[in-house]
Amino acid sequence: MSRHSTIFGAIAIAALLVLATGHAAMSSDVARSTASASALATTAGCGKTPTLRSGTQSIQTSGQNRSFILRLPDNYQNSTPYRLIFGFHWRGGTATDVDSGGTSGYPWSFYGLRQLSNNGAIFIAPQGFNNGWANTNGEDVTFVDDLIRLVEADLCVDTSQRFATGFSYGGGMSFSLACSRATVFRAVAVFSGAQLSGCGGGTQPIAYMGLHGIGDTVLNISQGRSLRDRFVRNNGCTAQNPPEPGQGSRSHIVTTYTGCQAGYPVVWAAFDNGHMPGPVDGTYAESGITTWTKAEVWKFFSQFASSPTPSPTPTPGTGECTATMQTVNSWSGGFQSTVTVRAGSSAVNGWTAGWTWPGGQTISSLWSGVRSGSGAGVTVRNETYNGAIAAGGTTTFGFTANGTAATPTLSCGAS
Numbered sequence: 001m002s003r004h005s006t007i008f009g010a011i012a013i014a015a016l017l018v019l020a021t022g023h024a025a026m027s028s029d030v031a032r033s034t035a036s037a038s039a040l041a042t043t044a045g046c047g048k049t050p051t052l053r054s055g056t057q058s059i060q061t062s063g064q065n066r067s068f069i070l071r072l073p074d075n076y077q078n079s080t081p082y083r084l085i086f087g088f089h090w091r092g093g094t095a096t097d098v099d100s101g102g103t104s105g106y107p108w109s110f111y112g113l114r115q116l117s118n119n120g121a122i123f124i125a126p127q128g129f130n131n132g133w134a135n136t137n138g139e140d141v142t143f144v145d146d147l148i149r150l151v152e153a154d155l156c157v158d159t160s161q162r163f164a165t166g167f168s169y170g171g172g173m174s175f176s177l178a179c180s181r182a183t184v185f186r187a188v189a190v191f192s193g194a195q196l197s198g199c200g201g202g203t204q205p206i207a208y209m210g211l212h213g214i215g216d217t218v219l220n221i222s223q224g225r226s227l228r229d230r231f232v233r234n235n236g237c238t239a240q241n242p243p244e245p246g247q248g249s250r251s252h253i254v255t256t257y258t259g260c261q262a263g264y265p266v267v268w269a270a271f272d273n274g275h276m277p278g279p280v281d282g283t284y285a286e287s288g289i290t291t292w293t294k295a296e297v298w299k300f301f302s303q304f305a306s307s308p309t310p311s312p313t314p315t316p317g318t319g320e321c322t323a324t325m326q327t328v329n330s331w332s333g334g335f336q337s338t339v340t341v342r343a344g345s346s347a348v349n350g351w352t353a354g355w356t357w358p359g360g361q362t363i364s365s366l367w368s369g370v371r372s373g374s375g376a377g378v379t380v381r382n383e384t385y386n387g388a389i390a391a392g393g394t395t396t397f398g399f400t401a402n403g404t405a406a407t408p409t410l411s412c413g414a415s
Contacts, residue, residue: 042159043153043156045151045152046081047156055070061142061146062139066126067126069124079156083120083121083163084122084157085110085122085165086162087099087164088164088171089127090171095127096125099123103288108294111191111297113165128169133196137336138329140176141181142400144177164177164189165297166191166193168193175190175194178202184367187206187304188208189209193223194226199230200338200398202230208228208231208235210268212225213270213279214244215274216274236259237258237259238260240257240258246272250281252272253269277293320412321343322341322410324410325407326338341382344392347388349388351413356376358406359403366398368397368398
């Protein structure tokens with residue numbers, strides 16, 4: 001990869017190939033920073049004196065100690081609900097690479113988004129095991145879940161403004177979150193990605209942007225198109241073969257799909273270059289300083305308006321709900337499942353799902369829900385951010401468990 005700048009590190013091509021088998025934004029970040037916290041979907045950290053600081057941190061997750069780099073706005077205010085943006089490194093890269101921007105420095109920190117945010121966002125760069133994102137037994141998704149809980153308990157975050165992005169293996173991890181955490185993240189942007197970190201669930205809409213080089217010899221552009229097309233379907237967009245630049249043009253073409261559900265756009269950015277996140281038009285080099293990609297991704301993320309806060313204590317409603325469980329992954333001694341909670345003909349403002357395990361199964365980790373109960377009986381109620389479901393709408397939570405995969409019949413009650 002000699003033509004790649006050092007900001008992207010050494011990419012182990014052979015190993016990676018084996019693993020491959022609405023514009024409603026506020027007018028400026030200054031205007032956004034003055035928004036009333038009470039009008040947004042805020043966190044417990046709003047109004048608190050934070051204990052977390054910018055820099056390298058550690059967290060216990062799935063029984064292991066893992067590290068991440070946190071960056072707060074220079075002028076962080078605990079009364080301002082901020083965007084929360086995850087940046088995932090590539091194979092062989094590190095959280096430090098994402099945070100520092102490599103040789104391009106601050107203009108390329110978090111793929112250029114930190115500079116463009118103008119102190120309007122909180123950034124997290126998680127560190128992958130062995131500098132990758134295998135997501136074995138869903139542990140990397142659980143890592144992200146635990147990071148969100150940690151940060152939002154201490155810092156002021158707008159929970160309707162969570163985003164994820166990453167390059168190569170980090171793109172695969174961002175795609176995995178789009179599949180399994182579509183109700184948690186508002187949008188993802190995948191640089192030169194492929195399905196490398198799994199896709200638990202993968203049936204719900206989420207705003208999606210894919211960027212890929214037509215000359216990518218590490219992860220062929222067909223793999224990026226496949227990721228894109230999943231969310232073209234999920235988001236109800238009109239299927240098409242968007243235009244892509246010709247070989248030798250040294251240019252890029254950005255296409256926004258038509259017909260998508262309101263609030264769930266799909267954007268495809270193809271460019272005449274190779275496996276890189278920072279292509280520059282008119283050249284086959286790349287640069288975190290002069291690339292066009294960072295402005296396009298920031299435009300995509302910053303278009304979304306904040307959503308109102310669901311009531312922390314759900315109010316009684318007349319709606320009914322149903323819950324169904326689907327096994328999305330399994331391995332020796334364990335499995336991963338997704339539970340879909342669906343409202344009936346009336347909206348619900350809180351829900352509780354329950355079931356009884358048939359064969360001694362035990363949950364090891366659970367996300368997007370609050371679990372109670374012991375033994376064979378399991379009860380899961382909504383988090384504060386996913387309790388309100390429109391009539392006929394759905395939300396999901398997921399878990400990993402020990403034992404043989406099972407899909408018991410579930411009960412569901414609306415608050």
